[in-house]
Amino acid sequence: MENRHPWPPSLETEKIPSPTRPFHEIKQAPHGPSPKRALDKPLPQDLIPRMPPSLRWLLALSCAAHAAPGTSLLTLTPPNLTTGVNAITITVQPGTNAGLADTKKARLAGTILADIEVDIAQDDPIEMTLRQGRGTAKGETTDNLVFAKSLPFFGSSYNVTFSNLSFAIDTPNPPGIISDPVTGTFDSSQFRFLVDQGTATGNYQVLFGALTPINETFTPADPLGGPGEGDGTLALVRTGTRPGFIDYSVTLEFPVDIDQLQGEGTQQVRIQAEGYIRATGTLSVSSSGYLQWTLEEGIRGAPRDGDYNEDGISNILSWGLGLDAIEDARPHLPQVLGNRSYRLPLPIGGSGAPLRLMVSSNLSQWTPVPTTRISTGQNPLPAGATGNITVSPAAATREYFRLEVIE
Secondary structure, three states: OOOOOOEOOOEEOOOOOOOOOOHHHOEEOOOOEOOOOEOOOOOOOOOOOOOOOOEEEEEEEEOOOOEEEEEEEEEEOOOOOOOOEOEEEEEEEEOOOHHHOEEEEEEEEEEEEEEEEEEOOOOEEEEEEEEEEEEEEEOOOOOOEEEEEEEHHHOEEEEEEEEEEEEEEEOOOOOEEEEEOOOOEEEHHHOEEEEEEEEEEEEEEOOOOOOEEEEEEEOOOOOEEEEOOOEEEEEEEEEEEEOOEEEEEEEEEEEEEEEEEEOOHHHOEEEEEEEEEEEEEEEEEEOOHHHHHHHHOOOOOOOOOOOOOOOOOOHHHHHHOOOOOOOOOHHHOOEEOOOOOEEEEEOOOOOOOOEEEEEEOOOOOOEEOOHHHEOOOOOOEOOOOOEEEEEOOOOOOOEEEEEEEEO
8 A cells, every 4th residue: 555645745846946045935835734733834944955956855655564562362271181281280299208299280271461562574473571461270170279198108198288279470571582483482481470379288297207287378479480491482373454453363382380399397398380371362463563653652643744743754754764753853864965966864773664765857757766876775775774875876967856664
């Protein structure tokens, strides 16, 4: 879809301005208002460098790919006691006697909010932050998990019940990075699985000794669990498009691997847990890089041809140049050089979108500037381009140039 919004506003001239004629004397055709002021006022004299007769600028916009964030509500799939997906194997061993260890399966259920950034050109995830993950862990057939073992010959036994277990899933240092966007692989240590609610109560006896009570409460300050281990995957499958949006199905999988001592002294209990969490959901992201920029800049709904910071430059051009909404874009506009060449000084942080340089001799037929005239040998310039981009002069005595932001 081509969606051009010329900048500066459409200019009509009786003659090409001379180097001594102020640019703001050029007549301007009417143009729609920005959120803060009309753009059909005379442009400030310092807005554009004075132009020699051989060159004139037009900056325009057309509608390409961008990373877009979205949020998905993921739901843990039904537990599978055979495969271990959302059915974690838990082993409890009181004291140091491995012979007293008992193993059970815990059924997990819950939801997770996942903030996901997507490369919409490749449909690949780039970043993910898991937050507000909350779920329950219950026994195979009952709500409680009961562990018991007896070794009468050695005078050793124990019985412990885990009740009202609830877990949290989060990202301690967001965002989490997808190390391989193509496969969706990420390092699970970026995320935590914490049993932070519930109790473990019971007692155990070792070598005919006295019964030792077990009385442990899991809290956010004293949880069971921690960062993950191994690799997880985040799979996105595009399911459709709507005006302005792209829809995906989401599947998240990551391992749980816990080996932890709970309690102190004679009440110390070793708890091991391993399995896999799988959660699925849907995700919708904006197909417009510009719209995502407005959300990130806190100017939701700002029109492309608006001028949020009143620097005389349209919002979408500020986005295309890789600037914040409040930054002055004028220092990064094309500059005419004395030898009939010109320079495009892009920001240090890189452009926010691909930029295409177009040329015309009559303002009616436009063609891309040949790459042989561009210092980088590229046209369009890719998103992230930075530094001074120069264009060498052509044989023509008069040229019109247009800078297109590809959204």
